[in-house]
Amino acid sequence: MTDIETDEINTTLAVGVSSCLLGKRVRFDGGHKHDRYIAEVLGKVFTFVPICPEVETGMGVPRETIDLHGTVEAPHLVGNETGADRTTMMNRYVARRVQQRDLARTCGFILKSQSPTCGLEKVRLYGSSGRISYRATGLFAMALSRRYPSLPLIEERSLCDTDTRDNFITRVYAYGRLRQLWCGKISFARLVEFHERERYMLMTHSSQRCQILDELLLTADKRRPAIVRDQYATMFMQALKRVHSS
Ligand code: SF4
Structure with missing residues (x-):
């Protein structure tokens, strides 16, 4: 199954x-982390879909702080005061939510950097x-990247770097064009075009990577369209990804 939804754009x-x-005042202490560039500049270009997984799972505002414990591969989300393990609840919720x-x-x-949920x-x-250690990924960000491996993701702090920011915006538009392509019947001719x-x-x-995509298309008519579509989408988005960018 492709990780790119194909409804109308x-x-x-x-x-x-x-x-x-x-x-939005959704942080553990009732505060926020308003980012002017995101809200006032990117907000004019994109339609935002806001989400706070911690509030959506009913953790409330204010709430106790939480941290990740265990391993990078399977971290646990644990309350710092009560020791309550919220891993199963959060993982189940975000798997459905994404x-x-x-x-x-x-x-x-x-995504908000440093957060055990969004980071x-x-x-x-x-x-x-x-x-x-500082090597983990928040549980929501992990669910998002697993469900949509080609989806452009970035933390707000990376937007400060002009090249990384430009690359993110380029990939968002490219992803949008791919989604438009997948609307309607999958056609080899449309893909080549x-x-x-x-x-x-x-x-x-x-x-x-452009050459690799050329080669993929050379033999595409001999394989199932859905498989070619998924391979093309993955490689196309990888080709646009700047090294050190997420
Ligand atoms: S980082 Fe994510 S979970 Fe934490 S307050 Fe912001 S939106 Fe909510």
């Missing part, structure tokens, strides 16, 4: 955002010996 692309970055229509139609996601990378993790239109942009990002 609005003229403005939908981008998911951790609610606190838009100024499939819902409002999130499934997003073409990118801006994409370098989230604090307490190992079994109590040793702290799309590839030709995107060739120049692909070449400027990675001529090597």
Whole structure:
């Protein structure tokens, strides 16, 4: 199954955002992390889909702080005062939530850094010996990237880097064009036409990956369209990804 939803596209692309970055008072202490660039600049370009998984799971505001414990591969979300383990509840919720229509139609996601729920990378993790490392991913970000591996994801702090930010925006638009392509019947002719239109942009990002996509299309008519579509989508989005960008 493709990770790209194929319903119709609005003229403005939908981008998911951790609610606190838009100024919503959803943080553990009743505060927010309003980000002016996101709210006032990107907000004019994209239609935001805000989400706060901690509030949506009923953890309330204010609430106790939580942290990740255990391993990078299977971290546990644990309350710092009560020691309550919220892992199962959160994992079950986000696995369902990422499939819902409002999130499934997003073409990118801006996530709050350092959060044990929304953080994409370098989230604090307490190992079994109590040793702290900064290598984990928050549970919501993990569910999102597993369900939609090609979806452009970024943390708000990475938007400060101009190249990384531009690359994210480029990928959001590219993802939107891919979704548009997948609307309607999958057709080899439409895919080839799309590839030709995107060739120049692909070449400027990675001529090597552009060639791999050329080769994929050379034998595409001998394979199942749905498989070719998924392979093309994955490789197309990888080709646009800037090294060190998420
Ligand atoms: S980081 Fe995510 S879970 Fe935490 S307050 Fe912001 S939106 Fe809610």
